[in-house]
Amino acid sequence: MANIVLFGAPGAGKGTLAGKITKFSPVVHISTGDLFRANIKNGTPIGNEAKSFIDAGKLVPDSVVIGMVKNRIDQDDVKEKGFMLDGFPRTLEQAKSLDEVASLDVVVVLDIAKEDLKNRILGRRTCPKCKKIYNIYNDELKPKKEGYCDTCKDTLLTQRSDDNEETFEKRWNTYLSQSESVINYYSAREGLVANVDGRRTMSYTEEELRSLLKM
Ligand code: AMP
Numbered sequence: 001m002a003n004i005v006l007f008g009a010p011g012a013g014k015g016t017l018a019g020k021i022t023k024f025s026p027v028v029h030i031s032t033g034d035l036f037r038a039n040i041k042n043g044t045p046i047g048n049e050a051k052s053f054i055d056a057g058k059l060v061p062d063s064v065v066i067g068m069v070k071n072r073i074d075q076d077d078v079k080e081k082g083f084m085l086d087g088f089p090r091t092l093e094q095a096k097s098l099d100e101v102a103s104l105d106v107v108v109v110l111d112i113a114k115e116d117l118k119n120r121i122l123g124r125r126t127c128p129k130c131k132k133i134y135n136i137y138n139d140e141l142k143p144k145k146e147g148y149c150d151t152c153k154d155t156l157l158t159q160r161s162d163d164n165e166e167t168f169e170k171r172w173n174t175y176l177s178q179s180e181s182v183i184n185y186y187s188a189r190e191g192l193v194a195n196v197d198g199r200r201t202m203s204y205t206e207e208e209l210r211s212l213l214k215m
Contacts, residue, residue, distance in 0.1 A: 001081060002025070002027055002105045003027075003102050003104050003105050004021070004083065004085070004104070004105060004108065005088075005104055005107040005186075006085065006086045006087075007089075007107055007179075007182065007183070008108075008110030008111070008112065008198055009112060009117055009175045009198075010117065010121060010168065010175060011117040011120040011121040011124070011168075012110040012111075012112045012117065012198040012201070013110055013112070013196075013202070014086045014087060014110060015031065015086060015133055016133060016201045017108070017196070017209075018031070018084055018086045019131075019132075019133070020204060020206070021084060021213070022084070023206070024206050024215075026081040026082075027081055027083060028081050028084065029083075029086060030069070030072055030078070030084065030085050031087050032086070032087040032088040033086075033087045034086075034131075035068060036050045040054075046068055049064055054161075054162055055161060056170065057162060057166070057167035057168070057174070058170065059090060059091065062091060062093045065088065066097045070101055074101075089182060090174075090175075090178055090182070091178050091181075091182065092185055094182075095182050095186070096185075104192065105213075106193075106194050106212075107186045108195075108196055108213075109183060109193055109196065110197075110198040110201065111196065111198050112197075112198025116198070117168075118168060119135070119138075120135060122137070122163065122164070123136045123138065124159070124163050125143070125157035125159055126158055127149035127151070127152055127155055128156075128158050129152040130149065132149060132150075134157060141202070194213070196212065
């Protein structure tokens with residue numbers, strides 16, 4: 001059992017890395033972005049509150065996110081198998097609140113330049129069924145048949161409504177303004193932070209990831 005945090009800019013490859021890690025580790029993948037999108041789809045109060053912030057490329061208020069995450073990590077599967085948080089914490093306040101309820105084994109920080117992120121965000125497509133992430137601007141990551149999932153065959157890929165140029169700029173600026181305090185907070189603890197080259201999240205091997213996560 002391990003408690004992992006994946007930290008990095010929008011498009012840095014947190015979801016890709018999470019997909020690789022869940023193939024060999026039972027940790028429960030918790031993506032706050034995915035939780036919000038599911039809440040929006042189901043029209044829940046959390047979804048209704050979060051939608052306007054997400055569409056505007058802003059962070060959802062700490063009070064909403066923190067409650068949602070605490071709720072999720074209090075569930076039995078997480079207690080048994082540990083968690084891999086993807087997209088949380090994003091602010092110092094969130095990081096401090098996480099410390100109140102869990103102890104962390106590793107914080108993976110994905111490092112990548114802004115220029116490398118834009119195409120990732122604008123080209124990102126997701127299969128709504130199996131959640132596989134594609135990129136139409138990358139020959140290795142584009143679907144074999146344009147617009148459709150390789151695995152779920154006749155399932156049309158979707159694009160996130162916040163993956164557009166204008167919202168990307170805002171999300172990037174928010175990341176810049178919040179990330180330093182979170183990284184400094186975790187870097188003060190010896191041996192907690194593991195750095196990953198965000199340009200090559202696709203090519204990390206299981207062996208490399210195991211050693212990074214001390215698994
Ligand atoms: P993501 O899928 O991680 O890129 O998240 C999509 C959007 O959900 C973000 O741009 C935020 O609006 C919101 N969101 C996700 N996680 C958080 C968080 N930890 N704190 C605040 N807002 C969040």
